[in-house]
Amino acid sequence: MGIEFLQGIISVIIILGIAPLFAGFVNKQKAKLTGRVGAPVLQPYYELQKLFKKETINSLTSSFVSRVSPLINLVALIIAAAILPIGFWKPLISFNGDIILFAYILGFARFFQILAAMDIGSSFEGMGAAREATFALFAEPIFFFTIGSIAFISGMSSIYEIYHSIQLNNLSYIVFIVICSISMFLLAVTECSRMPVDDPNTHLELTMIHEVMILDNSGIDLFVYQYSGYIKLFLYTLLEISFFYPFSNQGYFLGIAIFVVGLIILSFSLAVAETITSRFRMKNIPLYLLFATAIGILNLLIYTFTK
Amino acid sequence: MNDLLYPENILFTLAFVIQLSSISFLSIRDQRRALFSSQIVLLIGLALGLFSTLLSALFTSAEISSKTLLYNFISLDGLGTYFLFIIQLVAIPTTIYNFSYLQHYIEQNRTIKSFVTFYIVLLISTQFVVIANQAILFLVSWEVMSLSAYLGMILEKEKEEVQHGSFYYFAASHVLIFVLYVFFFLLHNQTGSWFFSDYHLSFTSGIVVPIIFILSFVGFGIKAGFIPFHFWLPQAHPIAPTVLSAFLSGVIIKMGIYGILRTYHFIKPVPEWCGWLVLVISIISAVFGVWYALSQHDIKRLLAYHSIENIGIIGIGIGIGFIGSANNLPAVQALGFGGALLHTLNHAIFKSLLFIGSGVVYQNLGTRNIELMGGLVHRAKYIALLFMIGSIAISGLPPFNGFISEFIIFTGFFKIADELKNYYPILMLMFVVGLAFVGGLAVACFTKVNSIMFLGSERKEVKRFHTSVYDYLSLTIFTLMCIVIGFYPQPFIGIVNQVIATGFVGKDSSSVLVNIDWLYFTLIFTSIAFGVFVFYLIRLKLEKKYGKRTSSAWGCGYENLNPRMQYTASSFADELNSIPQSLLQYHKEVKVSENAYPIPSKFESHSQDFVDSKIVLPGFNLFRRVISKIQFLSQTDIRYYIGYILIIIIIYSMIAFLWA
Numbered sequence: 025m026g027i028e029f030l031q032g033i034i035s036v037i038i039i040l041g042i043a044p045l046f047a048g049f050v051n052k053q054k055a056k057l058t059g060r061v062g063a064p065v066l067q068p069y070y071e072l073q074k075l076f077k078k079e080t081i082n083s084l085t086s087s088f089v090s091r092v093s094p095l096i097n098l099v100a101l102i103i104a105a106a107i108l109p110i111g112f113w114k115p116l117i118s119f120n121g122d123i124i125l126f127a128y129i130l131g132f133a134r135f136f137q138i139l140a141a142m143d144i145g146s147s148f149e150g151m152g153a154a155r156e157a158t159f160a161l162f163a164e165p166i167f168f169f170t171i172g173s174i175a176f177i178s179g180m181s182s183i184y185e186i187y188h189s190i191q192l193n194n195l196s197y198i199v200f201i202v203i204c205s206i207s208m209f210l211l212a213v214t215e216c217s218r219m220p221v222d223d224p225n226t227h228l229e230l231t232m233i234h235e236v237m238i239l240d241n242s243g244i245d246l247f248v249y250q251y252s253g254y255i256k257l258f259l260y261t262l263l264e265i266s267f268f269y270p271f272s273n274q275g276y277f278l279g280i281a282i283f284v285v286g287l288i289i290l291s292f293s294l295a296v297a298e299t300i301t302s303r304f305r306m307k308n309i310p311l312y313l314l315f316a317t318a319i320g321i322l323n324l325l326i327y328t329f330t331k
Numbered sequence: 332m333n334d335l336l337y338p339e340n341i342l343f344t345l346a347f348v349i350q351l352s353s354i355s356f357l358s359i360r361d362q363r364r365a366l367f368s369s370q371i372v373l374l375i376g377l378a379l380g381l382f383s384t385l386l387s388a389l390f391t392s393a394e395i396s397s398k399t400l401l402y403n404f405i406s407l408d409g410l411g412t413y414f415l416f417i418i419q420l421v422a423i424p425t426t427i428y429n430f431s432y433l434q435h436y437i438e439q440n441r442t443i444k445s446f447v448t449f450y451i452v453l454l455i456s457t458q459f460v461v462i463a464n465q466a467i468l469f470l471v472s473w474e475v476m477s478l479s480a481y482l483g484m485i486l487e488k489e490k491e492e493v494q495h496g497s498f499y500y501f502a503a504s505h506v507l508i509f510v511l512y513v514f515f516f517l518l519h520n521q522t523g524s525w526f527f528s529d530y531h532l533s534f535t536s537g538i539v540v541p542i543i544f545i546l547s548f549v550g551f552g553i554k555a556g557f558i559p560f561h562f563w564l565p566q567a568h569p570i571a572p573t574v575l576s577a578f579l580s581g582v583i584i585k586m587g588i589y590g591i592l593r594t595y596h597f598i599k600p601v602p603e604w605c606g607w608l609v610l611v612i613s614i615i616s617a618v619f620g621v622w623y624a625l626s627q628h629d630i631k632r633l634l635a636y637h638s639i640e641n642i643g644i645i646g647i648g649i650g651i652g653f654i655g656s657a658n659n660l661p662a663v664q665a666l667g668f669g670g671a672l673l674h675t676l677n678h679a680i681f682k683s684l685l686f687i688g689s690g691v692v693y694q695n696l697g698t699r700n701i702e703l704m705g706g707l708v709h710r711a712k713y714i715a716l717l718f719m720i721g722s723i724a725i726s727g728l729p730p731f732n733g734f735i736s737e738f739i740i741f742t743g744f745f746k747i748a749d750e751l752k753n754y755y756p757i758l759m760l761m762f763v764v765g766l767a768f769v770g771g772l773a774v775a776c777f778t779k780v781n782s783i784m785f786l787g788s789e790r791k792e793v794k795r796f797h798t799s800v801y802d803y804l805s806l807t808i809f810t811l812m813c814i815v816i817g818f819y820p821q822p823f824i825g826i827v828n829q830v831i832a833t834g835f836v837g838k839d840s841s842s843v844l845v846n847i848d849w850l851y852f853t854l855i856f857t858s859i860a861f862g863v864f865v866f867y868l869i870r871l872k873l874e875k876k877y878g879k880r881t882s883s884a885w886g887c888g889y890e891n892l893n894p895r896m897q898y899t900a901s902s903f904a905d906e907l908n909s910i911p912q913s914l915l916q917y918h919k920e921v922k923v924s925e926n927a928y929p930i931p932s933k934f935e936s937h938s939q940d941f942v943d944s945k946i947v948l949p950g951f952n953l954f955r956r957v958i959s960k961i962q963f964l965s966q967t968d969i970r971y972y973i974g975y976i977l978i979i980i981i982i983y984s985m986i987a988f989l990w991a
Contacts, residue, residue: 079878085788086881087708087715092863095870099862103855117855119848124741125729125855127767132728135774139719142782142898145706146884150782150898157778158906161771165764172763176756179749181742240884244873248866310910328757 032106032116039105043258044068044251046291053295068254072247080243085145093136093143094241094248100133101255108262109184111279112269118184123175126183127167130215133252134160141237152236155306159214159221159233162313166211169320170204171263177327187266200327203319205267209293210316212260214309216253218294220301221309231303261290342383347455350376354451357444362437366447367430373451374426380458381419387412403526406464409833410596413672413826414461414589420812421581421679422454424805428687429574431801435694436486449483450574453583460586466515466525473511473586477504480583484571496570503553503563510550517543518597530597540598544605547594555587557646558616561639562943565623568635569699573690576631580638581683585675588645592668595649596834599656606653609646614765617643619914621772625779626908626915626938628900629699630689633780634682637725640769641678644727644737645671647766651743652835660750661836662843666743668835669827669844674736676823677724677816681733684721684809687802688714692784695796701780701900706789710796715785717806722777724813727770730856732816741766742847772907779903788894818856821849901936914941 048065055062064070082090106116107126117125138157141149175181178189192198214221217234224235232239238249265286304312353372359365387407407415429450436443456479459472481504484497515525521539522529534540553560564584568576595601620639627633648671655663691714692707693699708715724731744763748756816823828844886892908917916939923932964975 076873077877079880080874082879082881083884084881085706085709085786085884087786088712089708089719089786091870092867095863095866096859098866099859102862103859117851119851121738121742121745121847124738128727128729128734128737128770131726131770131774132723132730135723135726135728135778138774138778139782139786142778143786144884145787145894145897146886146892147896147898148885150903153778153782154898154903154906157775157903161768161775161907164767164771168760168764168767173760175745176748176760176763179745179756181745243877243879244870324757324760328754 028114029116031113035108035110035113036102036106036116038110039108039258039262040102040255043254044072046258046261046287047254049287050257050291050294050298053292054298057295057299068250072251075243075247075250078243078246080245081240082245083144083146083240086143089136089139089143090245093140094245094252096136097133097252098248098255100129100136101252101259104129104133104259105255107183108259109187109266110262111283115184118182121181123171123181123183123186127164130256131160137237144240146240148236148239151230152233152239155233156237159309159313162310162317163211163214166207166214166313166316166320169317169324170208170211173320173324174201174204183266187269190267190270192270196327196330200323201267203323205264207316207320207323208260208264208267210312210319212257212264213294213297214313214316216257216260218257219298220304221312223303231306261287264290342379342386346376346380346383347458348376349379350451350455352376354448357447362443363434365444366433366437369447369451370426370429373454374423377419377423377426377454381416381423384412384416384419403528404465404468405462406528407462409830410589410592411461413830414585414675415458416826417585417676417679418454418457418461418582420676421683422578424808425574425577425581425683425687426454427801427808428577428690428805429801431799432572432574432690432694434799441486443486446483446486446572449479450578453479453483453575453578457582457586461589464527466519466527469527470508470511470515474508476583476586477508480504480575480579483575484567486572487570490570493570496566499563500567503560507550507553510546510553514543514546514550517546527593527597532598534598534600534602544594544598544601547591548609551587551590551594552612553587554590555584555642555646556616556639557612557642558619558639559942559946561616561620562940562947564639565627565632565635565940566943568638569629569631573631573686573693576634577683577686577690580635580686581679584638584642585679588642588649588671588675591649592671595653595656599835600659601653601656603654603657606650606655606657608650609653610650610762613643613646613650614762614769615643616640616646617769618765618772621769621776622907622911623915623938623940625772625776625904626917626936628702630692630701630780630784631686631699633701633776634685634689637685637773637776638678638682640773641674641682641725644740644766644769645674645678647762648672648674648736648740648743651740651747654747655743658751660746663743663746663750664836665828665831665843666739666746669824669831670736670739670743672827672830673739673820673823674733677732677736677813680809680812680816681721681724681731684806684813685718685725687805687809688718688721691798691802691806695798696791696793698791701783703791704784704789705787705791705894705897706785707793707796708785710793711798713803714798714806715781717810718785719781720810720813722781724817726773726777728774729852730817730859731813732820733813735817735820735852737766737770739844739847746843775904775907779900783900783903787897790894790897817852818860819853821853824849901934905936908936908938915939916941916944 045065048068051067052062052065104126107118107122109115134156138153141153171183171186174190175186178186180186180189190201217224222233223231234253238246241249265283268282268286350373353369353376356369356372357365359368433443453476456472456475460469460476463469463472481497481501484500485493487493517539518530519525521532532540532543549560556564568580571579617640620636620643624633624636624640627636648667651667652664652671655667692704696704720731724733727733727737741763744759748759824844831844883892908915918937920933920935924930
């Protein structure tokens with residue numbers, strides 16, 4: 025308690041505060057890479073502010089599900105944010121088995137996201153919901169093959185301790201961790217509906233996954249969904265940055281430096297990935313996810329046999 | 332007999348007497364009154380039973396010794412009392428639902444007295460199954476339980492599907508009882524006793540104990556519904572009256588789990604291959620159970636497949652416990668068996684909730700096909716909400732009870748990996764991924780069910796959606812249990828811990844369950860609820876300030892959207908069902924216009940059970956063909972049979988003579 029509790033609170037506030045900034049940063053770099061000037065880095069904040077003041081329009085067929093699920097989404101993501109560590113700070117929620125809580129609380133958010141989409145009663149949202157359910161299913165194993173495998177190797181089951189158990193003293197383990205982080209990146213792309221799985225910028229309903237689910241939302245609903253989207257992106261980025269943990273054990277300022285540098289590197293790699301790839305056909309997305317899973321399994325097997 | 336009359340046992344005995352006496356109230360001529368009075372008496376009996384169970388050692392004091400009654404024929408040990416608790420807890424709300432469900436049959440001028448009789452007999456015999464301490468008493472109550480369930484199932488016997496489905500159940504329970512005969516004969520042969528308390532065998536003594544284990548897993552596995560013994564579940568559940576489906580899925584199939592755990596008491600410790608066998612079969616049951624569920628359109632059949640999934644999850648817990656037992660790791664045993672036991676309770680609760688919820692919908696719409704439902708949330712908001720809570724719970728998501736038991740099972744995997752090192756972490760990780768995959772499929776399945784049934788607009792016009800106070804009462808009780816176990820699991824963990832401490836591992840080493848940071852869950856889940864509430868208030872305030880209205884959904888400019896244009900259940904699940912197409916036997920029939928002029932087009936998709944269509948039915952056909960070869964032996968004249976008996980006796984005595 026005491027100082028740790030305060031640090032936990034501060035990290036949640038940091039996550040909630042700079043999540044939109046990160047998204048804006050990625051978009052800015054993406055624009056630069058494609059030769060455009062691009063929107064200001066703070067654009068996500070402007071958009072959120074605008075949405076905040078808009079009228080809320082619900083579908084005629086919508087029920088209480090539409091009204092509560094954005095809020096449930098946001099709360100679930102805040103809880104998930106409280107499980108993830110920033111740098112060397114102990115997160116607010118950290119106990120044995122919180123890795124499972126993390127995975128399942130995101131599942132809880134997804135459950136309501138899908139229901140809210142179906143609540144609108146249009147086939148567009150239905151299509152998005154079905155895709156979300158399908159792809160999320162294939163994404164689930166990747167999470168456990170990356171962080172889960174580190175957990176099982178180290179014998180830890182709390183995300184904070186799992187990342188702390190990473191030791192860079194053995195070559196095969198370093199390779200293992202690096203490949204885990206690649207696999208994790210592929211997962212992050214899927215979960216945060218970025219290219220090449222989903223294109224957050226298109227406006228053709230047939231080609232979208234996440235965007236089409238919130239197609240009919242507006243005002244406060246859309247505000248919450250957008251904001252949750254930014255938080256989700258930031259959470260997966262944090263999962264990725266945390267692989268650099270072993271370096272941040274050294275000291276206080278090094279930890280902050282790694283956090284900032286990690287954010288910059290990741291935003292750059294996301295922007296590059298989004299610039300050089302085109303969106304997959306829907307049919308190929310399961311293959312992409314199975315590919316990421318296969319990397320995870322192979323990596324694990326190779327590590328086990330070379331140990 | 333007199334030990335039943337001891338002061339502390341009077342309540343226990345009285346509960347059974349009252350439950351049994353409720354049958355006599357059916358002699359009242361007016362059906363409505365007969366139903367009402369008998370069910371009230373039954374409820375009193377059940378409540379009294381639950382009260383006496385709660386008073387028993389398991390739930391009150393720290394020290395528990397198994398209590399035996401009636402010359403040792405009845406025993407109240409930890410495991411039995413726990414299952415007795417589950418039965419009584421689930422039976423009460425289910426019986427409350429009876430009031431409303433059977434009204435419909437009374438309105439149709441159908442006699443329901445026989446059904447109610449079988450229902451009461453079923454409840455009593457099920458309770459006897461778990462407290463029996465003697466093989467013959469166990470088998471008799473088991474058979475009475477199976478038969479009364481069958482007889483209750485054929486309430487609407489004039490329907491062909493009812494005859495078909497109930498026959499599956501009948502055949503399966505018939506095969507099962509023979510397996511159990513052999514199982515108990517072998518036990519008797521080994522120990523020379525019919526009393527459970529005398530059964531202490533060890534795997535080290537030859538081939539018989541492994542056979543006993545396999546027999547128990549097959550026999551009780553048929554009841555529980557592990558794949559590949561599951562084929563009767565999806566046939567029998569849809570056609571049974573809803574009250575019975577709820578009880579069948581919530582409690583009766585758990586008797587299979589009880590049997591397996593009881594056998595474990597006879598033969599513990601088990602070797603490691605038992606654990607692996609149970610784990611592999613369970614994970615297959617879990618994955619394919621939910622995958623089959625996803626492809627169903629019949630809500631009750633879908634729920635039946637979900638029972639297979641959940642039995643799989645319980646089985647995974649048991650498998651973990653077995654591995655712990657083989658390696659003498661009390662902590663792993665506590666987590667594995669504890670997870671299994673808690674999930675048994677949880678599944679009994681939310682599955683009954685879902686079945687009763689679907690029964691309420693069925694009563695009003697007259698169909699079980701979810702493709703014809705939709706928009707019911709506008710008719711019955713509260714029922715939609717309760718059904719949704721049940722769905723979240725069964726998908727194993729926080730903040731409800733399903734998550735708690737799945738969490739314990741996950742922790743069990745971590746514990747094995749931690750304690751046994753070597754190649755175990757990798758193997759356990761595979762199972763963890765499997766279990767997470769099952770969770771993902773369950774989310775897909777239950778978002779499908781909820782959204783197609785309750786959300787959107789009505790696909791088939793509903794004239795009147797009638798719900799009675801009994802529906803609400805029974806559903807609310809179940810939902811409250813889901814919420815309480817989810818938000819405040821400590822007391823239930825304590826109960827499970829007592830069971831583990833008394834029958835499975837020693838008292839001192841079972842504290843691992845209690846030592847999980849349960850307070851965290853209470854805090855987190857409460858803050859979720861609180862957060863949503865606060866945000867909702869903010870939302871209301873903002874809407875007041877900036878306005879809100881409703882408008883039709885975006886249809887690419889097309890104005891006349893109709894309910895049939897909504898996404899359907901088949902299209903929702905199509906992508907996932909197409910992946911294991913051959914295993915699910917998933918067929919699609921598409922008929923569309925090929926020339927310029929449109930003709931009425933058609934799309935259908937079906938899924939058949941692999942085990943049923945590829946193994947069971949062909950197997951029976953083969954059997955019938957073989958049997959027909961020797962049919963000439965079957966004659967109408969009784970003298971032939973006397974001749975057969977004579978021949979058999981001669982052969983038998985010759986064998987006996989030569990043997991000696």
